[in-house]
Amino acid sequence: MDRKLKHLEFIQGTINRLSTNSFLLKGWSVVLVAALFALSAKDADIKFVYLALFPAVVFWGLDGYFVLMERVYRQHYNRVRTRQPDEIDFSMDTSDLTAGYREWVKAVSSKTLVVFHGVLLLSIFGVVIVQTRSR
Numbered sequence: 001m002d003r004k005l006k007h008l009e010f011i012q013g014t015i016n017r018l019s020t021n022s023f024l025l026k027g028w029s030v031v032l033v034a035a036l037f038a039l040s041a042k043d044a045d046i047k048f049v050y051l052a053l054f055p056a057v058v059f060w061g062l063d064g065y066f067v068l069m070e071r072v073y074r075q076h077y078n079r080v081r082t083r084q085p086d087e088i089d090f091s092m093d094t095s096d097l098t099a100g101y102r103e104w105v106k107a108v109s110s111k112t113l114v115v116f117h118g119v120l121l122l123s124i125f126g127v128v129i130v131q132t133r134s135r
Contacts, residue, residue, distance in 0.1 A: 003088040011077045015070055022066040029059040046131045052124050060117035064108030072099045
């Protein structure tokens with residue numbers, strides 16, 4: 001039983017790291033977009049706002065990848081949880097679990113990511129509209 005618990009702790013540690021990475025990525029996304037907004041306002045140059053679109057979209061996709069991998073490791077956790085203690089091999093291999101393009105699209109379009117990153121993108125478009133109208 002100790003072997004199973006230790007293996008589950010390893011998997012849970014991976015899940016926690018993926019979750020932490022997702023959280024940090026959201027923070028960096030907001031900071032970077034805000035910095036580009038500030039540069040745009042300082043120099044009155046809308047190009048910085050357009051530049052903010054690139055990291056916002058890339059970070060959304062990367063955040064989706066972290067969510068996808070977190071889901072895969074949760075599947076792995078459940079698989080190990082149901083194994084007999086003598087079947088525990090401490091493998092962290094998840095290659096047989098589903099983690100393809102379709103699953104990534106599902107992760108990217110999850111409610112939490114759509115709300116967070118969607119609001120960020122809407123903010124960018126809002127700034128673009130305000131700045132183009134004020135010219």
